[in-house]
Amino acid sequence: MIRLNKLSYSVPHSGGTLKILQDINWNLDKGSTASVTGPSGSGKTSLLSIIAGLEKATAGDIKVAGVDLAGLNEDGLTRLRRENIGVVFQDFHLIDAITAWQNVALPLDFSGKSQTQEQAQNMLARVGLSHRLNHRPTELSGGERQRVAIARAFVTKPNLILADEPTGNLDGETSQMVMDLLFEMVLEWQATFVMVTHDKELAARTQRTFHMQDGHLDGEG
Numbered sequence: 001m002i003r004l005n006k007l008s009y010s011v012p013h014s015g016g017t018l019k020i021l022q023d024i025n026w027n028l029d030k031g032s033t034a035s036v037t038g039p040s041g042s043g044k045t046s047l048l049s050i051i052a053g054l055e056k057a058t059a060g061d062i063k064v065a066g067v068d069l070a071g072l073n074e075d076g077l078t079r080l081r082r083e084n085i086g087v088v089f090q091d092f093h094l095i096d097a098i099t100a101w102q103n104v105a106l107p108l109d110f111s112g113k114s115q116t117q118e119q120a121q122n123m124l125a126r127v128g129l130s131h132r133l134n135h136r137p138t139e140l141s142g143g144e145r146q147r148v149a150i151a152r153a154f155v156t157k158p159n160l161i162l163a164d165e166p167t168g169n170l171d172g173e174t175s176q177m178v179m180d181l182l183f184e185m186v187l188e189w190q191a192t193f194v195m196v197t198h199d200k201e202l203a204a205r206t207q208r209t210f211h212m213q214d215g216h217l218d219g220e221g
């Protein structure tokens with residue numbers, strides 16, 4: 001599902017070049033689950049952004065769902081994201097001006113799908129929010145917002161789910177509930193799952209665990 005070969009990522013900074021990711025080789029099979037831990041600033045979010053096609057690698061090869069990202073233009077990347085990838089962020093990234101179900105329907109609307117309201121409402125039922133369909137994000141609790149974001153990530157039935165500190169803004173009990181739901185859905189949809197987390201206990205719930213340090217991805221352990 002994910003193949004990174006000698007991937008590097010640098011950005012211009014203060015008149016020089018800042019190396020953020022260096023020489024990363026990584027293979028992740030379809031249907032597997034993996035976590036990436038590591039100190040703040042080590043490059044975890046950057047790695048997810050590149051896999052999601054939101055940032056461009058500066059060197060190396062990257063294949064996601066069998067597609068070489070280097071060969072895609074902006075439209076191609078957008079399509080790949082819409083069809084194959086669901087993302088869950090620490091700070092939810094919901095649109096405050098529209099309701100819960102409209103947020104969940106958005107990726108389907110963009111893809112030109114029909115009956116998006118019904119599908120969005122079914123997904124919200126799946127995450128236990130049938131009674132909050134018409135609430136706006138500001139009218140929801142943190143745990144509820146993250147459940148809306150999870151419903152939105154899964155609504156297009158993506159092969160790959162990327163999560164960046166999905167429980168970083170939630171309290172202990174709510175985190176547990178949200179993570180149980182996320183793992184349940186990953187299994188049910190047989191999605192490939194990559195999660196960035198600071199929480200070692202949480203990381204241990206994935207099949208494979210990796211560690212990031214100064215832009216290098218260390219092997220399992």
Ligand SMILES: Nc1ncnc2c1ncn2[C@@H]1O[C@H](COP(=O)(O)OP(=O)(O)OP(=O)(O)O)[C@@H](O)[C@H]1O
Nearest residue numbers: 011013018020038039040041042043044045046047
């Ligand atoms: N566009 C950019 N310009 C300059 N520096 C950047 C840019 N993007 C990221 N960085 C730097 O690259 C490093 C890695 O950032 P990244 O967000 O990937 O870290 P992270 O491991 O996700 O950290 P955290 O655990 O705090 O979220 C950081 O030191 C950050 O300041």
Ligand SMILES: [Mg+2]
Nearest residue numbers: 044045046164
């Ligand atoms: Mg980060």
